[in-house]
Amino acid sequence: MLKTAVIGLGYWGPNLVRNLSKTKGVEVKYLCDLSQANLDNWKSFHGATLTTDYRDILSDPSIDAVAIATPVSTHFRLASDALNAGKHVLLEKPMALNVNECAELIRIAEDKKLVLQVDHTYLYTGAVRRIKEIVSSGELGDVLYFDSVRVNLGLFQHDVNVVWDLAPHDLSIMDYVIPHRCIAVSGSGISNFGGDLENIAFATLYFDSGVIAHINVNWLSPVKIRRIIIGGTKKMIVFNDLEPSDKLKIYDKGVDLKNSDMDGIYSTLVKYRTGDMLAPNVDGTEALKYECNHFAECIRTGARPITDGEMGMRVVALIAAINESIANDGKKIEIGVAAI
Amino acid sequence: MLKTAVIGLGYWGPNLVRNLSKTKGVEVKYLCDLSQANLDNWKSFHGATLTTDYRDILSDPSIDAVAIATPVSTHFRLASDALNAGKHVLLEKPMALNVNECAELIRIAEDKKLVLQVDHTYLYTGAVRRIKEIVSSGELGDVLYFDSVRVNLGLFQHDVNVVWDLAPHDLSIMDYVIPHRCIAVSGSGISNFGGDLENIAFATLYFDSGVIAHINVNWLSPVKIRRIIIGGTKKMIVFNDLEPSDKLKIYDKGVDLKNSDMDGIYSTLVKYRTGDMLAPNVDGTEALKYECNHFAECIRTGARPITDGEMGMRVVALIAAINESIANDGKKIEIGVAAI
C-alpha cells in the first residue's frame, strides 16, 4: 500500500484527497494546511493525521509520496524538501516560479530516483488523450496550427497575471500533442486596472517545423469559451470543452495542393476539401482519477510520468518567455534549447 | 434621378447592381466588366448599357456616380479617373493598396467636392449600428478591449494575404465603435504552403487610451466563427454574426473596483459583477440596401458618409502596419498621426 500525504487544502487540494484516497493501492495518511480552519473541514476524514506543519510528513519514514497543492511561490521549497526527504512528488501546476527552480527539482528527483509528476490535469482527460492519439497516428496529416481561446469572467488573481493563471492549460496541451519544438514566442497584453498583472493576454508561438500556435487568455470575458482548434493538412480538430457532449470533433476537411505552372509562373494552388465530421466517444473517466492512478503506477514501476518535470519546465519556460515579450513590446523571444 | 454605373461584375458587383437599382431616386445606367462573359449575364437587365470600357461611363456627362467593385490593385486608377471626371464614387474595400493612394483619392474628392464612400458594408448592418449607439451612449462604461475572431475554410486568394482579405471587416468595425485612436500594432502570421501570402494571422492593436484590440483571421479553420467581444467597465457585448437570431448580446457584467489599503499596501481590488443579458431586436434591413441609400443621400445633401475616405485610409494604414509587423518578427509598429 502506497502511503501518501496532501499538502495544501485550498481550492484544488480537496480534489487530490478525494481522488488519491480512492486510488487502488493508495492511502492518504496526512492532510496538511497552514490554516486550521481548512484542516477542521477534514476532522471526520478517516485514517489521516491532520497537521499544519509539513515537516511532520517529511520526517515520517512510512510516507512514500506527497501531493502538493499550495501557491506556486512555495512549490520549490516544498517539493525540494520532499524530494530530499525521499518522497515521490505530485506537484500542482505551474511547476515553479522559473526555469531554474524547475531544473533543480528535476535534478534532485533524478538523483534520488524519485517520481516527479506535475499536475497538468488536462492531459489526462479522455478528450486530450484522444487528440494525442489522433495527431500521433498521422490522421491529421502535417500539423499546421494550434489556436486556443480560454476566456471567462474570472477571479482576478493578486499574485500572478492571466498568463500564469490560464495559459498552463493551453501550453501543456500544445506541448503534449504538437510533435515539434517551440522555438520562439511573442506576446501582448494589458492590465486594465493598474498594477502590472495583465488580465488579458495574447501570444503567438513559433515552432521549428513552421507550425504556428496562438493563445488568447482573458479574465474579463462576459462569456466562457474553452476552444482549441488544431489544423492539419488532412484533417482538423475542434475541442470545445464546454459542450455537454461531443466535446471533440474531427473534421475531414483540409487542403489539396497542386503545383502548377500558369502563364510561366510556378505557383502552388491551394484548394480546400470538405467531408464528414466525427465526434468520437471519449473516455469519461475523471481526469484526476486517471492521473492519480498514473502517479501510483509510475511510483510502482519506475515509469516516467506523461507530465514529468521536463514538461512542467517547458511550460514554465514558455510562460516566462511570453511575459518577457509582453514586457518588451511584443519582441520575439527565443526559447533556449537549454531551457527545453 | 441619380444616374449611376457599376464597374466590376465579379463576386460583389451584382449585389451593388441589385441594391442600387432598387434604391429610391437611383437608376443604374451602365454595367461594366472586362469579361464579356460576365456582361452576358446581364443582357436582360433593364435600361442599362453594357460595356467593357469604363471610359465610356466617365465620358458620359449624364452619369452622376460610379460604384467600383474591382480588384484592389485597380482601385486607385479607376477611382481617381472617376473623381477627376466629376463622378461621385462608392469604392469597394479595402480602399487602395497603400496609404498614399488613399490620401490622393481623398484629396481629389475634396478638391472636386465629390462624395467618396468606401464600401465597408458591415458598418451598415443593424447590429453594428446598434453597437455604435450602445458604446456612444456610455452604456458600456469605459471600453477595455475589442476581441475579434473571423475564421473559416476560405478560398485562398492568390494576390492578397488573409489580413487584406478578412481583417478589413474587423478593423472597420473597431474603428467605428471604439472612441479612441489606435497608435500601434503588432502582428504575427504564417504562410503554411509556401509563398509569402499569410493564410493565418493575428494582430494586437494598442490605443492611446489603454484599450487593447486583437484580431484572429484564418483561411484554414474547419469551423466558421464570426465573433466580436467588446468589454467595458459596466457592460460587455458579444456579437456573433452567425447566430440565426439574437446575434447581439449585451451582458450586464463588469467589474467593481475598490481601492484598499491592506496591510499597508495600497492596492486595487477587482471584483466582477454579473447581471442580466439583453439581446436587442436589431434592424434587419440588408446592410447594402441601407448603404446605397446613405450614398444617395450623401450625394444629395453633401453630407459626409459614415465610411468616408478617411475611414477607408485608416483601415488601409492598419492593414499595412500589421503586415509590416508580421514581416518584422512582430515588431511593434507605430501608426503615424499623418496616416490617420
Added chain:
Amino acid sequence: MLKTAVIGLGYWGPNLVRNLSKTKGVEVKYLCDLSQANLDNWKSFHGATLTTDYRDILSDPSIDAVAIATPVSTHFRLASDALNAGKHVLLEKPMALNVNECAELIRIAEDKKLVLQVDHTYLYTGAVRRIKEIVSSGELGDVLYFDSVRVNLGLFQHDVNVVWDLAPHDLSIMDYVIPHRCIAVSGSGISNFGGDLENIAFATLYFDSGVIAHINVNWLSPVKIRRIIIGGTKKMIVFNDLEPSDKLKIYDKGVDLKNSDMDGIYSTLVKYRTGDMLAPNVDGTEALKYECNHFAECIRTGARPITDGEMGMRVVALIAAINESIANDGKKIEIGVAAI
C-alpha cells in the same frame, strides 16, 4: 427541349421559375397569375409569355408540362384541367383538399400516362436523401420512433390551420423514410384566438410495425425549431435543419436487449449503448433544383417520381385524419387501406 409553364407567382412560384428555367433541357414559356401586379414583376423575364388566364397555356399544344403553385383550394381544378389537356404536372403541396381529389388526379394521370409529381421539396434535400439511404441500408437497425418539432413565430394563415401549413413537411419525410405503414393517428390542438383554425397542434401516428411517430407544429413559438429525431435499435439520427453546418447527425447509440429469467420472472433487460457521432457531409444542391431535374427526367423516361401522386395522397390522408381527430377530442382515427 421540354416546354413548361408556371401557374401562380406568389410566394413559391418564383422559385419554380428560377429553377425550371435553369434546368437542362427545360424552357419556361408561360408565366401565369391572376394578379397583374405579380405578372408585372416578370416583364423582363426572357422568352416567356405572361398571362392571367391559365387556359391560354392548356390550349397551347407546344407546352409539355405545367408547374402549379396556387392556393390548395384551386389545385384540383387546375391540375385536372392540365392533365386532361395532356400536360405533365408538378403540383405544389399539399396536393389537394381531400383524398378523393387526390385519387381522381392520380386516376387521370394514369389514364393519360402523364407524370404527376407533388412538390414535397424537402425530400430532395441532400439531408433527407441521406436519411433515406441510412434507414434503407439497415444502419439504424429497426426503426423505433420518429419525433418532429417544427415551430416558429409564423404568419397566421387565414384559410388553413397549422397542420395543413407545417405538417406536410414532417409527414412527407416520415412517409419517405419510415419503411412501415401508418395505420392510425391521434391529434390535439388549439385555436388561441377564436375561429376554428388551430395555431398549435400535436399528433401521434401509429404504424403497423409498432413504430410511433409524433409531430409538434406551432405558429406561436418565440424560437424557431426544425428538429427530427429518428430512433433505431442500432443507431439514431438527429436532423436539425437550422444548423449552419452538420445538420445531420448519426449517433452510434442504441439499446442492447438481454432476455433474462430473474427470480423466475421472464423479463427483458434494456441497456443503452453509446458510441461515436458522425455528421456526414451531405450534398448541398438546392433541393428545388434537384427536384426540377427529377421532374424533367421522369417526363423523359416515364419513371415514377419519388414524390408521386400516391405519396401526395397519403400526406393529405394523414392531415385529414389528424384534423378529424382534433375535432373529436383526440379520438384515434384509423387510416383506411383504400386511402393509402
Added chain:
Amino acid sequence: MLKTAVIGLGYWGPNLVRNLSKTKGVEVKYLCDLSQANLDNWKSFHGATLTTDYRDILSDPSIDAVAIATPVSTHFRLASDALNAGKHVLLEKPMALNVNECAELIRIAEDKKLVLQVDHTYLYTGAVRRIKEIVSSGELGDVLYFDSVRVNLGLFQHDVNVVWDLAPHDLSIMDYVIPHRCIAVSGSGISNFGGDLENIAFATLYFDSGVIAHINVNWLSPVKIRRIIIGGTKKMIVFNDLEPSDKLKIYDKGVDLKNSDMDGIYSTLVKYRTGDMLAPNVDGTEALKYECNHFAECIRTGARPITDGEMGMRVVALIAAINESIANDGKKIEIGVAAI
C-alpha cells in the same frame, strides 16, 4: 434545533442528507436504509445513528421530521406511519401510487397539523421561481400554451414507465406556473421492447381557460433535451435547463389582434410582434438547499409548503390520467374536481 432523519440512501437520499445537514437549525440524527451496504457508506457521517429499521426513527420522540427517498411503492406506508407517529414529512416525488393514497396522506397531515411537503425539487430552482414571478406579474399577458420536451438516453426503469419517471418534473412546473386548472388529458406512448412500461410518451393537457399544454418524454433519445416553452399574448419564455448560462430567456414577442370586418365577414387578424430578448440573471442557489430551508421554515412557522400534499396529489392525478389515456387509445380523460 430541528432533529431529522433520512430514510432511503439510494440515488437521491444522499443529496437530502448533504443538504439537510447543512441547513441552519437542522440536524440529521438518523440515516436509514434496508441495505447494509448503503448504510456502510455513511459510517464516518458525524452524529447520526445508522439503522435498517425505520421504526427505530418513528419511535424516537426526539425526532421532529423525516425525509423519505424510497421507491414510490413504499411512500404511502412510510409517510403515513411517520405522520401517525407525529413526524413532519418531506416525501420524494411522485408522492404515491394513486390519488387515494395521496388524499389519505393529506388527511392525516391535516389531522395531526404536520407539514407534508413533496420533494418536487425543480420548483425551488432560481429559474422556475423566476418563471413563476414573471407569469404571476402578468408580464406574459394571457398564457396560451406550455410545451415541454424532456428526452435523453435514460436508464430503463423496471417498475415504472417513462411518464412516472420523467413527467413529474414537467407536470409540477406546469401546475406551479400556469394559473389555470387542468381539466382533461390525452396521452399516447409506446413500449418498444415488450412489456407494458412505455419508454416514450406524449400527452396533451387541456385547461379550463383554453390553455393547452404538451409533454414529450422519452428514454431513447440520442440527445438530451430539457426545454420548456411558455407562450403568452405579450411575451414568451424559453427555459433550456441544459444551457451552461442564460437558461431562461424572455422574448418580447407576441401577437397583436385586430378585429376587423373584411368583406362583410367579421374576423380576427393575428399579427406577430417581435422585440428584444432578455435572459435574466437567476439565483444560482442549489434547489435542494433552498427547499430544505423552506421545509424547516414551514415546520417552524406552520406555513404551507409551496409543494404541499395537494400539489403532489395533482401531479399524481395527472400521471394516472395520462396513463389511463395511453391505455385507452388516447381517449380524453377528464380530471375530476375531487381529485384536484
